[in-house]
Amino acid sequence: MDSKYFIAFDLGATSGRTILGTLTGDKLTLEEVTRFPNQMLQLNGHFYWNIFSLYENLKKGLTAVAQKKVPVTSIGIDTWGVDFAFVNEEGALIGLPYAYRDPQTIGKKEEFFEKVMPADELYGKTGIQHMDFNSIFQLYTLKQRKDFGLTHASRLLFMPDALSYLLTGKMVTEYTIASTSQLLNPETRKLDEKLLEVLGVSKFLFADMVE
Template sequence: MDKYYLAVDIGASSGRHMLASMVDGKVQLEEVYRFPNGMDNVNGTLCWDVNRLFTEIKNGLKKCKELGKIPVSMGIDTWAVDYVLLDKDDKILGDTVGYRDNRTAGMDDKVYEMIPLEDLYARTGIQKQMFNTIYQLMAVKEQHPEHMEQAEAMLMIPDYFQFLLTGVKKQEYTNATSTQLVNPKTNDWDYELIEMLGYNKRMFQPISLPGTVAGNFTKEIQEEVGFDCKVVLPATHDTGSAVISVPTNDDNAIYISSGTWSLMGIERKEADCSREAMKANFTNEGGYDYRFRFLKNIMGLWMIQSVKKEFEEDLSFGEICSRASKETIESIVDCNDDSFFAPDSMIKAVQDFCVNTKQQVPKSVGEIAAVVYNSLAKCYGDTVKEIEAITGNTYDTIYVVGGGANAGYLNELTARYTGKNVSAGPTEATAIGNIAAQMLHDGVFADLPAIRTCIGESFDIKWYGKE
C-alpha cells in the first residue's frame, strides 16, 4: 500500500494540496486540490481571509479522503512575515493584515528610535523590507496598542493553521527568522530586542525546527475531514521549503527560488551580519537544519504577473515570453525600485520609469514583457557579482527552482546576463521541500543530501548554457 505525504502550499495568489509517495525509488507528486488566494480590501486595509483559507485547507483534506489517499503526515507552508495575534481565548485580535498594506509607512523610523538600522542588522542579519514583521508589530503598537497588550500568542500564518488542525501552538524556525526578531547565533527570539521595542514578550512562542511534530488532528477535525493525520512542521516559510528542493549538494552553487518573488542566494553555515552584506541588502534567513539562506529579495515574477492582468488580450505566459523574445528594445528598469511594489498599474510604472530615465518607452505586449524579463535577468547578473564580491568565491551554476523554472526565455536571459550555466527545475519546489521535511522526519531518507539527490533524479531538470 502506498504511503502518502501531503504538502499544503499556499502562496499569495493560490494554494494547493500536493500528495507525494515513493515509486521505484523516486518521489512522485500529485496535485489533488487547488484554490484561489489574494488580499481583500477591508475598509481600506489589505487583509487575508484566514477563515476562508482554513476552510479550503479542510476541503483539500476531504478530497484526499474521497480519493482514498490518506496521508500519514501533512505540513503547511505559506509566504513569510504575516501573522495573527491571539487573545486568551485564542481569538484573533484585529484584522489579519497582509504584507502589501501601507500601515508600515514610517514604522521604520519608530523602530530606529529604539535601535539604529546598522545595529539591528548586526543583531539579526535580516534584510530591511518595510513589510517585515518587526515593522508590522510597530504599526500594531502605534495604532492598536490594546491588541499588543491583550495578545497571549503570536503565530505566523502557517503556524496558525497548524494550530487550528491540532490545537497545539508551535512556532517554526524558518518563518520566525523572517520577523527580524531572531538572533542568528542563538537561533532563538532576541528577547532583549523585543523588550527594547516595547513588544509583548509573552506572545512569542518557543521556536521549533522543521521536522518537529505539532500533533495529530483534533477530534473535531477528524470528524469533519474523515480521518486522522500527523501534522509535521515543514520549513513553513515557502522559500525555506523551496531551497530544500535545490537538486544539488554542490556548495559552489547559487539558487533562485523563482515565483512571485525571486529569492537569489546561497546556503551558508553561519550568518553574515557584516556592514558589507547590509549595504548590499542581503538577508540571512533561517533554513533547514540551522543552515542560513544568504539571499536577496528581488521583485520577481510579480511584475510579469501584474502586467499580464492588464493586457487586453488573454495571453498565456508562454505566448508572452514568445513575443518578448522577438523584441529588440534595450530599456532596463530597476526591479527593486519601490515603484514596482504595489502600483495601481504595473505597465504605467514600467513606462514611467523608462520616461524618467530617458529610455525607450515600451508600448506593445512584447516590448513591455521584454523590458521586464531583461530587467529581471540583469538584476540576477548584478546580484551574482555582489555574492561573489562578498564571499570571495566564484560560482559555476545557478539553480532555478519554482514556477519560474518554466520560463524558458527568462532562463536563457539569466544565463546570458550572469555568465553562468542555468539549471531549471523542479517547478513544484516548495511543495517538494515541504514533503522532504516530512520524509526526513519519517526516516525515508537519511539526510538532506540524500533527498536532494533523489529530487534531482525524480523531476525534469532543464539546462541552459551561458553562451
C-alpha cells in the same frame, strides 16, 4: 514496494494548492489535488488575509486526499513570510491578520532606525534584509497605534502556524517562518530578547519554538 504519503499545503499571495506527495523507494511523485484562490481583503483602508477562507480550503484539501484512502505520514503548511495572527486568552483568533502590503508600515522602518535601533545593529542581530513589511516593523507600528489585536493577544502565530493551530489546536512557533520576522537571532536560534524589549513586546506572546 510500500509507499509513504505526505500532504503539503502550498499557499501563496494569490492562490493555494493541496499537494499529495508519494514516496516509493527513492522516487517522489507530486499530485496537485486541489487548487484555490487567495486574495487580500481591502477594508477601511487596510489590507487583510481571509484566514478563515484559507482554513476552509485546507479542510477541503484534506477531504479530497481522504477520498483516496491512503495512509498519510505527515502534513506541512507553507506560506509567505512576515504576516501573523493574534489569538486571545480563550484561544480565538482576534480579527483578520494584516497583509504585508498594508500601507501602515510605510516609513516606519526609517523611524525605527532613528528612534529605536540603528539599521546596522538590527542587521547584525538578525542578518535579514530591511523591508517595510517585516514583522518587526509591523509590530512597531501596531504598538504605536495601540492596536486592539496586539493589546488583547495572548499569542502571536505566524501564518502557517496559525493555520496549523486551526487544524490541530496546538500553538507553536516554527523556526524557519520565524526567521522571516527579523526578530530571530540566528546565533542563538531564538527570538532576540533585546529586540522584543525595545518593541515593548513580551517573549511570552510567542509559542514554543519548533524545528
